[in-house]
Structure formats: C-alpha cells, structure tokens
Amino acid sequence: MSKIVVVGAGLAGLSTACRLLGRGHDVTLLEQGQQVGGAAGRLEQDGFAFDTGPTVLTMPELIDDTLRCIGSTLVDRLTLRRLEPAYRGRFADGSTIDVHTDPAAMRAEIARSCGPDEAARYEHFARWVTRLYELEFGNFIDVNYRTPLDLFRSPVALARLVATGGFGRLGPAISRRIKDPRLQRLLSFQALYVGLAPAEALAIYAVISYMDSIAGVWFPDGGMHAVPEALAAAFTDAGGVVATDQRVRGLITDSLGRVAGVRTADDSVMADAVVCTGDPATIYRTLLGHLRPPRRLRTGRYSPSAVVWHLGVRGVPGDDVRHHNIHFGKSWEESFTALNQGRLMPDPSRLVTVPSLDDPRTAPDCCSTLYVLEPVPNAAAGIDWRQQRMRFRERLGRFLEESGYPVEVITEKMVTPQDWADQGWTSGTPFALAHSFGQTGPFRPPNHERRIPGLFFAGSGTVPGVGVPMVIISGRLAAERVDGYVNRNRDDNRAGWTDPRAVVG
16 A cells, blocks of 8 residues: 655645545645635634635536545535526626526526527527537546647547637637627636636637536535535545644655655655645745746746635625626726736626525624625736725725625625735736646646656646636546556566665655
C-alpha cells in the first residue's frame, strides 16, 4: 500500500483523496485551515451563516461518482434540491427572464418574454450546446494530456467539434442562434467564469451554459459548504485521515530527487507521492522556490476578480426575487472593455444570491442572507482597495436598495481582490488563469512536476480549469497520475531501485 499526502482539503483535494483511497492507497489529507472546504468555506457571524466560495452547484453526478469510489453515494451523504428557476435574469428595462432546466417551461418562458420565434431558436441553441458538451466532455475535458498533440488522439471528435463551431467565438456563436439581446446575455455571461468576455471566449465554453441552463442548478441542504463536509465525512469513514490546522512548510525528497513526504510546522509526514492543491503560482513560490515555475504561471493572463459582499439583513425579499438573480446593466461590451483595461465596470452586471430562501437556517427569523458579487479588475490593475472598500459598500448598497432587496444590515463581510491576494490567490483573483486558447487543455499548467517525480497538482489552476465541476474532475485526473506513478515506482523498486523513503534529503 502506497502512502499519499494531499495538501489542501478543498473540493479538489477531497476529490483527489477520495479517489486515491478508493484505489487502495493510504491517504492523509492536510489542511492549513481549521475546517475543510478551502475556498468553499463557511462563515458564521452574528447568527447568520455564509458560504464563502462558490454558490452555484451543477453536475452533482460528479460528486456521486467521487463518493462511489469509497463505497458511498450522493443520496447517502447529501440532500439536494434542483432550483427552479436556476436563475432569474433582471434587465435594465425592468423585464425578467427565468432560466428553467425543464425544456417545456423554458420554451414557455422565452415565448412569454421574447416571443414564439425566439422560443424556436432557443430549441436549436439547446441542441447545439448539448452536442458541444457531448463532444467535449469525455474527449477533451475529462482527460490527462501528455503533449498538445494529444488534442488529436480523438481526430473524429475534434473534427466534429470544429464543424460544430466550437473554436469560433462564444458571443458571435450565440448571436447567430439567438436574436433577443437579453437572452444572448443570459446565455453567455458564463464566459466570466473562465475569465473572458463572451466576444473573446471560445464557443467551446458554451458548455458552461449547458451545465447551468440544460443540466440544471442544485442547492444542498446546509449550503454549498455541505459538499466538502460530506466528502470529508465519507473519506474518514472509509479510513482516510484528515488533519486540519496543518500548514505544509516544505517538501522532503530522496537522494534521487523524488518526493518522499512533506514538512509541517511540527512534524514530517512521509509519503510516496504528494498532491498539492490551491493556487499553483503560490505553491511554487512557497514550496518550490528553487524551481522556475512553468511559463504560463510567469507570463499568463489572469482572470478578472470579484468583490463579494456577504450580508445578513433584517427583512425578506419580495416575491419577485429568486435564489440566484443576475442583474444586467444597460452596457455590455463597454463593461468588458473596462475590465480588460483595469477599470471598474461603468454599468456593471451583478449576481445576488439569497440562500436563506431555500435554507432558512442561514438567517434568524425575519432576516435574510445575501451574497452580492460584482466582477472587478484583478489586483494587477493597481486599485487601492483599502480606499475603495467603503465607496464600494455605498455603491452596492444603493444598487440593492434600488433593486428592492432588504438593506437594513445586521452583519456583513466584504471580500476584495486585496483579500483574495492575502489568501494566496495570484493577482488577487480566485478564478485563476483565464481560459484563452493558449491557457486551455494541454496549454494549461500541467498537473505534475517532471523535475520532482512524485509531485502532482489539482485545482482550478491546472487542468481542466475553473468551476466546481472542473476542480472535482481535476482530482480524478491527479489521482490517475499518482496511481500510474506509484505503480511504476513500485515496479522499479522491485527491480532494485532504492525505496524513495530510505534516504531523505
């Protein structure tokens, strides 16, 4: 049995650890914080509870698949409800469009808001984006790459993806299929998840719209933090070890330069392989200072960031508010231009999530929890967020009041790009490297370090990328790498190599 250490108990680390444990390895998960979850953490303050990371859950079957690796299932560990609608789009002219995952409900909603012709066009769009997903997922997303030439290992799928328009631009691809500007925005704003304006993003990223609009959005009882809690409980029940409040200070290597463990503040933990999760550039800076980071980490383009305002307020929203509400400004292209130039959006679009609508336990009686997100430039823009914080609070407060939300604040916490940077996110963005073509798939920083055999990576900064489904997949891909490595290493040891833990450097 090989011993594996996974550093970081976020979704990527938990996914990796569960899969390695299921493959028969002895797995220890080290987390520097006092709770599991990493970015998907939980803040309890003045009787309110806030999810501090992602608020949108799609593709829960990936969580189920992870749990099944260790003898559990999703229904054993979590209670999920599908959100209907998944989103409510609210527009500057006062109109609304709800996004339903039920096809008949969505057709009816578009016919009501945009007309029957647009409803028919949406049906064609839904078939197109479903086809993109079917071509991409198994062939290009859920795979490990050795070289860029691996893009051609499924030439038929690649040719069909090209023919389907996957390598065009997302904005134009949607505008050819959808004519109503409001619906275009509602089906393309997901490009921000990958750090690009719709006009820049490849059409292959319409798969995120598929995940949101076709496959569905879910909400776990207990909030999003219930997902890492469930994974951690299943992992420990199956024999894994989770140790919190354990900051890793360095790597241990053997005389052959292979990983042999990690050093914490108080101890050394020996291992045949180590998987580091979190921000890759930070990992290289803090643990691998003697190595030159991969070129993408040195010269790559990072995504915009976000200001997130967690609010506990007195009162409840009106009947026109849904769990997820996207408020679109009048401007669209101009707002993305401002972001790219390092300026605040002049007429921003914002996400307001109200978890207390579906989980009253997150707020006291007659109160609400609000999660308000506005995209902003990342820390490279040089905005002084110490000066901007109060101005931004006033800006978002006016927006909430004008939009009809309760605004009597009982408790709050605002997170800015400076806060993300202080948490170790390069360029002050939790969205990692932008998913331009040159930073996608085999061009993204790899999930293994060839110069230190036995060192692997998982998380949004490596393959396949950003988002809850992608970081869970990154754990599977990392586990696959680790399993292959330790099996080869075991064969080498049998052939006369030194055990990697025998000589510690």
